[in-house]
Amino acid sequence: MLHPSESPGFLLWHATLRWQRGVSHALGPLDLTHVQFVLLACTWWLNQQGQRPSQTALAAFAGTDVKMTSQVLRSLERKGLVQREVDRADTRALRLRVTRRGARLAPRAIAVVEQVDAEFFEEVPPTDALQVLRRLTHVPKPDLASPIEQPAGGE
Numbered sequence: 001m002l003h004p005s006e007s008p009g010f011l012l013w014h015a016t017l018r019w020q021r022g023v024s025h026a027l028g029p030l031d032l033t034h035v036q037f038v039l040l041a042c043t044w045w046l047n048q049q050g051q052r053p054s055q056t057a058l059a060a061f062a063g064t065d066v067k068m069t070s071q072v073l074r075s076l077e078r079k080g081l082v083q084r085e086v087d088r089a090d091t092r093a094l095r096l097r098v099t100r101r102g103a104r105l106a107p108r109a110i111a112v113v114e115q116v117d118a119e120f121f122e123e124v125p126p127t128d129a130l131q132v133l134r135r136l137t138h139v140p141k142p143d144l145a146s147p148i149e150q151p152a153g154g155e
Helices: 008-030 034-048 055-062 066-078 100-120 126-137
Strands: 082-086 094-098
Touching: 008 034, 008 100, 034 055, 034 066, 034 082, 034 094, 034 100, 055 066, 055 094, 066 082, 094 100
Parallel strands: none
Antiparallel strands: 082 094
């Protein structure tokens, strides 16, 4: 049996907790939780690429649970940061877009989190960190990522 300090899972657990604490602390002044940040940033980024993802597509892109995604999007909508609009081609689907307020906040929040990331990973060369994390998460490099679903009717 491994000593906890030799267990990759135990070390990853502690590293993740330390990183999450840093992110949560940094996002506090912006009135965003970590998961709110992730969903706002992903929606903003996809919108910047000309996409209006459904809640399901956003959950898949962000790696979050669909029901939790819906709940968090409701809170972001109440804060005036995202809008959920019924898809005219599929009235069961809600298409997402950031509001003006969300579009101003998202890049600021991304910069704050990128600073936390830089400080957290400062002792690891960026290419090494990305290589290990991609292998662990199975998230492809951007040029290999499959496109996110597009709204019906070319919206």
